[in-house]
Amino acid sequence: MPELPEVEALAGFLRDHAVGAVIGRIDIAALSAVKTFDPPITAVQGADITDSRRFGKFLGIRAGELWLITHLSRGGWLRWVDEPSPTPPKPGGKSPLALRIHLFTPDATTPAIDLTEAGTKKRLAVYLVRDPQEVPGIARLGPDALDLTAETLGGILDGTSSRLKTVLADQNLIAGIGNAYSDEILHTAKLSPFAAAKSLPAQDRERLLDAIHATLTDAIARSVGQDAARLKGEKRSGLRVHARTGLPCPVCGDTIREVSYADKSFQYCPTCQTGGRVLADRRLSRLVK
Template sequence: MPELPEVEALAQFLEKNAVGGVVGRVDIAALSVLKTFDPPITDLQGRDVTGTGRWGKHLGIGCDGLWLITHLSRAGWMRWIDNPNPAPPKPGGKSPLALRIHLFTPEGAMPAIDFTEAGTKKRLAVWLVRDPQEVPGIAKLGPDALAVSEAEFATVLKATSQRVKSALTDQMVLAGVGNAYSDEILHTAKISPFATTGTMSAEKLSALYGVMREVLTDAVDRSVGQDAARLKGEKRSGMRVHARTGLPCPVCGDTVREVAYAERSFQYCATCQTGGRVLADRRMSRLLK
């Protein structure tokens, strides 16, 4: 799933390449992707692209008074197409294309912005609104992970009394961090994913805040300026434990381990984070002693 660094990079990519253009035809290839009907999606046609924005993991394109907001979810992505097929896509086809926005640029080019989704679980969502706060997920967001102050960070985490892994990924607590970067943040901070926020000391919360900013800022710096097609690879290349189950920890050499639950999993290093204690895979429904 694209998280704060990738969505920030996509927003800045669109700021550079799409702003100043004019929206042409808008093609809906997956009928389920559009979550609003007023204003209609056809109202985008003929509008200038005036800006971009990011709210947590939501990406926005401003179009002269309207905002096209998308949440890419687990398998969604944005692609910039220099020479799109002029023929409208067939709704309900097997293509991953969900929505295409044709553009006319000041230079006379006619590119398109594609929103795609792999797999069969269609969770990619698009809203057309007059105010981004009309999107339910945006209205409920906690403070942005790169804008929150250290004092506010400590306050919101202490108030949750959740496991720190859950708190970092709860968008109503803190916006922008997902499964991958929370793994990286906790590994760098040497904190167990199962540590409880309500019992964490002020010193540990302060250290966690600093590490969070360091990890996210580094990821943004590596991501911004990359072509949209390269962002996924850039994200994977920077990971130390996430999605590296069975590989050696780059810090201590211990094996990176995994805890799986429901449809997700997270990775950690027992030596670096849990004092050597191995956390059981949740599919076993117990914790190894």
């Protein structure tokens, strides 16, 4: 799933490549992806693209007086296509293409922006709105992770009974961090994913805030300027614990462990984060029962 650094990089990519272009035809291949009907998606045809911005993990394109907002969810992605097919895709086909935005650029080229989604669970969402706050997910967003201060983070931690892993990935509390970067932040901060947020000592809170800023700004620095097609690989190459179950921790050499749930998992280093204690894997615990 694209998180804050990748969506920030995609927004920058679109500012460099799409701003100044005029939207031509819009092809909808997955009707379920379009979540709004007023104004209709065709309302942006003929509009100039003037900006692209990130809202948490949402990606926005400003076209005239409207905003085309996308949440890529777990399997979604954005592709820049220099020479798109002129033939409209068939709705409901097996292609991962969900929506294609044809463009006319100032240099007389006709590229397209493709929104695609891999996998069988179709969660990619596209909204056309007059104000980004009309998108329910954006309206509920907590403060952006890059804007957190010690005071803001302290208020978030004090106001919840959840564990740190849950707090970091809850968009209503902190916007922009997902499963992967929450693992990386907790590893950098040397904190257990299961630590109680409310009772976190002051020195650990300071370390957590530093880790949030350092992890995300480093990932942005590696991602911004990359071609959209290379961002996934750039993200994977920079991860130290997430999706590295069974591999050695790059800090201490201990084996990276995993805790699994029904449809997701997270990774951590016992030596760096839990004092050597191996956390119970909920999936394995159910099998033993």
